[in-house]
Amino acid sequence: MLKEVTATRYITPLREGGSLPGLVEADDFGIYVMKFTGAGQGRKTLVAEVVCGELARRLGFRVPGLVTVGLDPVLGLGEPEQQVQDLLRHSGGSNLGMDFLSGALGYDPLAFPVSAEEAGRIVWFDALVNNVDRSWRNPNLLVHRGELWLIDHGATMIWQHNWPAAEASAVRPYDASEHALARFAPDVAGAAAELAPRVTEDLLAEVTAEVPDAWLTDEPGFDTPDALRRAYARPLLARAAVIAGRVAGIDARTGAGREGEK
Template sequence: MLTEVTATRYVTPLREGGSLPGIVEADDLGTYVMKFTGAGQGRKTLVAEVICGQLARRLGLRVPELVTMQLDPVIGLSEPDQEVQELLKASGGLNLGMDFLPGSLGFDPLAYEVDPKEAGRVVWFDAVINNVDRSWRNPNMLVWHGDLWLIDHGATMIWHHNWPGAQASAAKSYDASDHALAPFSPDVAAAAEELAPLVTEELLTEVAADVPDEWLVDEPGFETTDALRRAYVEALLPRAATIHERIELGPRTERRASQAPGWLTEHLTPWPHPTKKDRTKDSST
């Protein structure tokens, strides 16, 4: 079970993310990146963050520690940004926090070398969870104290948005051609040999148990939250065993549209963004 803390101060929004996460201080004196139930993607994003983040940690990959965070919407009354105020008002109750890594830098493949073994472990893991949001367009990795850390798993396990087709979706291949670590010759076979045996039914059941009940209630087709947790286990278990046979690594396809969900694509536009171009043009006239 995740540790539960209470948010005591909203510090600042992080506008790089599509869900408008924010830096928040808590009653344990920790500082966290908070993701909100009231964001446009809803609670399934938080479910994915917990299951995938906890699975990664159990497999020895670096992911910031996760906590659940109680939020009183009154915390946002002094926030001048109307969008942030509305988000906080819509997110009262239990939300998700990730340990804030001060001084960390966004992953840059030109500045940070990743060895094939580590690259293979990350690519294999992303294939298991079907992560469509760790591409060269948006790596979702940080470098902290010289180590690679994985963040932002809300756009994974896309089958949980359509449970009737979950088994068929989970059986599909994984195209890693545009993966941020594809240029580092990822040793996927070695990763599968090491990690696949660790992804047991028991491990996945323990990981799914970390998801709070209130994020799982009222899911169509499931009478109980335990039945829904079981569905996550049944989708991930066979995929972990065989996905290494279906990972595609080919030339990077810069012109192909992103495979990320629609709510993310507007945030994946390669630099310079159209809005930045417009501002430059306006300032020169």
């Protein structure tokens, strides 16, 4: 399971995210970007963040460290904004925290070119988890100390919202035409050759084990948190084997996407 900390101070809301994440200080003196169970899609967004973030980390990507953050809603009583008060009041208990990367800058493809190899690895990973939120409009990438970091995986694995059709999602293509890195001729085939064999049942069991039981209970159709963990793993395992051949919107010869051709 993820490390557990307790929020001791709510610092400020972060306006970049639609779910209104906030910056908090915890009892380990760490500063975290906190995502709340009371926001948006609730705990399913947090599950997606953990599964994709921890899978990315194990595949060698740079991802902020993740923790669970215990929240006492009383921390929101002094907040001047009613929206923030409501969010904290409805998010008591366990929430998700991500290490705050001080000094990090939002990714700009004009200022930070990426190799075809690195672009291919990121596009392949986003195709694997069906990340629809890494476009050139909203890259969800940070540059920290000269290196590229992946953030915000809440809008992934959309099959978790329709479990009866989840495994069929493994064969669905991924449209990378507007991906933030499409312009850099991503070597998706090379990435698949390296990464796909590493996505195993054991690795996915390790990753899904990081999700707290509290976020996996009371899901219709599943008797136990472990049954739901296996349901998260199955589409990813099947998709890893085939998704490289189903990435659309990137020229097979050059790797360039439509955005890169402008």
